[in-house]
Amino acid sequence: MSIKSKAALSRKVFSNPHWDFDSIQLADEITHYYGKEYLKLDVYPNQIEVVTSEQMLDAYSLVGLPTSYPHWKFGKDFVMNQNSYRKGQMGLSYEMVINSNPCISYNMENNSTCLMLLVIAHACQGHNAFFKGNYMFRDWTMADAILDYMVFARDYVLKCEEEFGYEEVEATLDACHALMNLGVDKYKKPEERSVKEENERLRKLVEFKRETYNELWKTIPSDTSSKLEENGKGVEMEENILYYIEKNAPRLPVWKRELIRIVRKVSQYFYPQSQTKVMNEGFATFTHYHLVNKLHEEGFLEEGFMLEFLHHHSSVVFQPPYSSKYFNGLNPYTLGFNIFMDLKRICEHPTAEDREWFPSMAGKDWLEQFHFAMENFRDDSFLLQYLSPKVMRDMKLFAIRDDEKEKHYEISAIHNERGYKKLREYLSSQYSRSNYVPDIQVEKGDIHESNVLKLIYNPINNYQLNDKEAEETLDYVRYLWGFPVHLYRKNKLGVNQLLKKSY
Amino acid sequence: MGKIIDRRKNSKGKSTSNRHRFLRRVEDQIKKALPDLISQEKITDATGGGSVRVPIKKISEPSFRHDGRTGDKTTVRPGNDRFNEGDKIPKPPGGEGQGSGQGKGSNDPTVTEDGFTVIISRDEFLHYFFEDLELPNLLKKYMEQTEATKLKRAGYSKDGSPSKLAIKTSYQQSMARQIAIRGVLNKKKKEKEEALEKEKNEEKRQLLLEEIKQLELQLKNIPFFDHIDLRYKNHEPYPQPITSAVMFCIMDVSASMGEHEKDIAKRFFTLLYLFLTKQYKKIEIVFIRHHTVAKEVDEEEFFNSRESGGTIVAPSLKLMNEIIDERYSSSEWNIYCCQASDGDAWSERDAVECRNMIKETLLPKIQYMAYLEINNSEYSSYLWQNYKAINDEQGFSIRKIYQVSEIWPVFKGLFRKRTAEKV
Numbered sequence: 001m002s003i004k005s006k007a008a009l010s011r012k013v014f015s016n017p018h019w020d021f022d023s024i025q026l027a028d029e030i031t032h033y034y035g036k037e038y039l040k041l042d043v044y045p046n047q048i049e050v051v052t053s054e055q056m057l058d059a060y061s062l063v064g065l066p067t068s069y070p071h072w073k074f075g076k077d078f079v080m081n082q083n084s085y086r087k088g089q090m091g092l093s094y095e096m097v098i099n100s101n102p103c104i105s106y107n108m109e110n111n112s113t114c115l116m117l118l119v120i121a122h123a124c125q126g127h128n129a130f131f132k133g134n135y136m137f138r139d140w141t142m143a144d145a146i147l148d149y150m151v152f153a154r155d156y157v158l159k160c161e162e163e164f165g166y167e168e169v170e171a172t173l174d175a176c177h178a179l180m181n182l183g184v185d186k187y188k189k190p191e192e193r194s195v196k197e198e199n200e201r202l203r204k205l206v207e208f209k210r211e212t213y214n215e216l217w218k219t220i221p222s223d224t225s226s227k228l229e230e231n232g233k234g235v236e237m238e239e240n241i242l243y244y245i246e247k248n249a250p251r252l253p254v255w256k257r258e259l260i261r262i263v264r265k266v267s268q269y270f271y272p273q274s275q276t277k278v279m280n281e282g283f284a285t286f287t288h289y290h291l292v293n294k295l296h297e298e299g300f301l302e303e304g305f306m307l308e309f310l311h312h313h314s315s316v317v318f319q320p321p322y323s324s325k326y327f328n329g330l331n332p333y334t335l336g337f338n339i340f341m342d343l344k345r346i347c348e349h350p351t352a353e354d355r356e357w358f359p360s361m362a363g364k365d366w367l368e369q370f371h372f373a374m375e376n377f378r379d380d381s382f383l384l385q386y387l388s389p390k391v392m393r394d395m396k397l398f399a400i401r402d403d404e405k406e407k408h409y410e411i412s413a414i415h416n417e418r419g420y421k422k423l424r425e426y427l428s429s430q431y432s433r434s435n436y437v438p439d440i441q442v443e444k445g446d447i448h449e450s451n452v453l454k455l456i457y458n459p460i461n462n463y464q465l466n467d468k469e470a471e472e473t474l475d476y477v478r479y480l481w482g483f484p485v486h487l488y489r490k491n492k493l494g495v496n497q498l499l500k501k502s503y
Numbered sequence: 504m505g506k507i508i509d510r511r512k513n514s515k516g517k518s519t520s521n522r523h524r525f526l527r528r529v530e531d532q533i534k535k536a537l538p539d540l541i542s543q544e545k546i547t548d549a550t551g552g553g554s555v556r557v558p559i560k561k562i563s564e565p566s567f568r569h570d571g572r573t574g575d576k577t578t579v580r581p582g583n584d585r586f587n588e589g590d591k592i593p594k595p596p597g598g599e600g601q602g603s604g605q606g607k608g609s610n611d612p613t614v615t616e617d618g619f620t621v622i623i624s625r626d627e628f629l630h631y632f633f634e635d636l637e638l639p640n641l642l643k644k645y646m647e648q649t650e651a652t653k654l655k656r657a658g659y660s661k662d663g664s665p666s667k668l669a670i671k672t673s674y675q676q677s678m679a680r681q682i683a684i685r686g687v688l689n690k691k692k693k694e695k696e697e698a699l700e701k702e703k704n705e706e707k708r709q710l711l712l713e714e715i716k717q718l719e720l721q722l723k724n725i726p727f728f729d730h731i732d733l734r735y736k737n738h739e740p741y742p743q744p745i746t747s748a749v750m751f752c753i754m755d756v757s758a759s760m761g762e763h764e765k766d767i768a769k770r771f772f773t774l775l776y777l778f779l780t781k782q783y784k785k786i787e788i789v790f791i792r793h794h795t796v797a798k799e800v801d802e803e804e805f806f807n808s809r810e811s812g813g814t815i816v817a818p819s820l821k822l823m824n825e826i827i828d829e830r831y832s833s834s835e836w837n838i839y840c841c842q843a844s845d846g847d848a849w850s851e852r853d854a855v856e857c858r859n860m861i862k863e864t865l866l867p868k869i870q871y872m873a874y875l876e877i878n879n880s881e882y883s884s885y886l887w888q889n890y891k892a893i894n895d896e897q898g899f900s901i902r903k904i905y906q907v908s909e910i911w912p913v914f915k916g917l918f919r920k921r922t923a924e925k926v
Contacts, residue, residue: 021507028505046505055510058517073564075525078518079621102506109511124505170524178566321582330581398583400592403575408591412577419588427579435576438567457567463574465567472565 041129044103069157097123101143126284136272175476176263183242282336379431451483478502654738663735676732747785748837755844768843793819838869846884854885879905
């Protein structure tokens with residue numbers, strides 16, 4: 001049966017405000033069809049689960065994973081969410097979607113039929129395609145393995161609790177959680193060479209030296225630079241503190257190393273999500289907007305449905321201005337949606353301005369550009385690349401500078417000719433990870449020489465560390481490392497100044 | 504095509520074990536909050552259903568973080584309606600706090616300082632309550648146990664195991680059915696026979712005769728027992744019959760009893776109440792307060808009102824005796840009494856009168872009486888001296904107490920003999 005023949009049925013089903021499993025099935029079918037035909041989306045198979053509000057609360061506290069290792073932190077989140085939900089301070093979202101294969105999505109049972117369709121188009125097509133296509137997720141997460149890995153993690157932690165007592169396990173996990181943000185790889189580590197490859201490399205090196213041998217080199221006097229080089233060797237840095245501790249802590253039992261590894265893996269799994277909030281939501285919103293409109297065009301949906309849909313859609317992309325009491329920062333849905341919409345416009349109807357700003361995009365196939373943007377960027381690079389003057393004008397963006405030394409805030413750029421480039425840079429750096437996770441790295445040293453772990457804080461924007469928390473966190477590092485830990489702050493001259501010690 | 508799963512029927516308790524881990528983490532805080540909670544609650548509430556709200560402070564989860572008040576940063580905001588590049592806006596006085604944050608939301612360190620409430624179930628509450636009193640595990644289990652049930656006959660059911668077959672009732676059913684069916688068939692047969700008499704046509708007569716024969720056969724073959732006749736004895740669980748108990752709480756409310764003394768008394772009464780509820784299905788509590796006169800009051804008044812002036816104890820015991828005679832005959836009721844006082848008695852004569860009263864009038868009627876002196880002085884009161892003389896007589900014990908932590912040891916001491924018998 002061709003998909004078109006379902007239009008009449010679909011009009012009927014989606015006019016009924018009460019959903020049933022047939023309507024969910026149909027929603028999945030038609031969004032999947034047009035997602036593929038119209039938007040060329042490549043998705044993981046979907047697993048759509050209908051849940052109650054209590055189950056949604058459970059899902060919240062496990063950050064969406066169906067299983068997680070046991071820890072009080074999740075219980076605390078659950079209790080807090082439950083409290084604010086009961087008091088009516090917090091609403092629950094319509095859906096939650098997991099980057100896994102199959103792609104699991106939780107849909108709230110009290111969604112209307114319209115919301116169900118919207119949510120299925122948004123999450124099961126939009127987010128799903130983003131998880132599968134975006135390079136951050138492809139590089140850093142294993143959608144096929146995460147569910148099994150979490151089952152392993154849970155069982156491992158439970159086994160450790162049984163074997164070594166919950167106090168030790170809890171203390172170790174607490175310490176790991178304190179360093180969770182500093183437990184991710186941001187760049188792929190080169191694969192270690194095998195013995196064979198290493199021999200081959202050495203052989204080639206000797207060969208090369210032999211071939212390029214020249215007596216003349218001997219006449220050059222050897223200078224002190226080789227010494228400098230040797231000194232330089234000592235300051236190799238490692239950005240993944242948890243990784244470094246796991247591999248190098250002098251006296252850590254194997255099971256604790258495995259616990260560190262588990263937290264590290266989970267942190268790495270979530271790393272892309274924090275880096276692609278604007279893009280991911282923007283992409284999914286763009287997707288549901290286009291899919292539902294397409295379905296309406298093709299006669300699958302009634303006008304009444306569209307009214308309800310537009311109401312939901314516009315509340316999703318509502319952006320209160322800075323002066324509103326509802327203002328709570330930039331709405332990532334709005335920002336992302338606007339940029340993707342403008343990308344499409346630039347491709348289809350470029351103006352002179354667009355030709356100047358986006359010469360490689362203006363007049364090109366929008367679908368191709370749309371996929372390229374989705375696949376190859378993360379928030380900061382995406383904003384730097386695609387935030388167009390029109391979006392800045394439409395959203396009336398402006399930048400405000402707050403220097404702790406000054407008595408005034410200063411407007412450093414607004415949405416005008418002079419400000420566009422600056423705004424773009426500011427916004428990009430605002431979404432850059434270094435803005436909210438301090439850059440603290442391990443200075444790799446010879447641990448046989450001294451057991452002290454040296455952490456170097458390299459501040460941006462003259463930020464200070466939150467003093468009290470830094471001290472507590474340092475104690476956690478000390479607990480894991482097992483020996484003294486020193487925290488240095490790199491000053492403007494590049495000299496490390498001792499900030500704190502934990503003995 | 505996707506898979507669609509209805510998860511709503513799955514259990515919702517996915518977070519239960521993490522919640523327990525969290526409660527364990529804040530155990531100290533919960534225990535600290537218990538005294539307040541106990542003094543706010545009614546004694547009879549302690550075993551009731553529902554939940555208990557415990558206010559606690561959040562526990563922080565530190566990490567390396569930027570201090571939002573420091574640094575030189577630029578933030579982009581939407582909805583510009585008045586600014587131009589280079590405009591300067593004075594910062595609000597007194598530090599601008601978290602002004603330029605970018606929606607740090609729940610990660611905002613300032614949020615974690617607030618307290619919030621944890622809702623614990625009644626069972627959890629009792630758990631902490633007993634733990635606070637350091638109840639030995641064996642007894643704790645005994646007291647937290649749910650009540651025993653017995654099966655009781657409750658009519659008949661249409662299915663059950665063959666061993667429960669009720670033969671007499673089944674036979675009655677069978678008779679009724681046989682009579683009913685026989686009646687219908689006989690009526691049909693009679694109609695046919697009448698028709699047969701009138702009928703002349705030989706062929707039709709033959710047909711009717713055939714039908715009558717058929718009916719006769721049916722009448723003969725009515726089954727004696729059909730499966731619809733069978734009835735089984737039905738049993739339903741019901742709480743084990745336990746005789747009722749009454750608990751007298753007698754407290755001195757004269758000026759010398761402060762909040763601390765009352766708190767201890769209340770905890771002690773609560774514990775006794777819990778203890779008794781585990782053994783008796785129905786418990787009544789009688790509150791008697793006394794200063795110079797004794798009066799029966801409700802719980803609210805018992806704990807909350809304060810009197811001034813001196814203390815005479817004997818009238819309260821007399822009042823108790825009257826109430827027993829009037830409402831709780833000792834053949835039907837198990838009577839327990841707990842008297843709490845700071846030991847202050849008006850005169851030695853009063854104390855002597857009390858002693859005699861207990862020994863001669865009360866003890867023969869009641870199961871057990873405990874006297875609790877909430878007092879940390881070395882000095883022995885009149886009451887204490889006199890009671891001491893009859894201490895350890897059948898069903899009477901006295902103890903001194905001053906700290907909350909002593910409640911359980913004292914309680915255990917008072918009930919040692921009885922619990923040893925039961926456990």
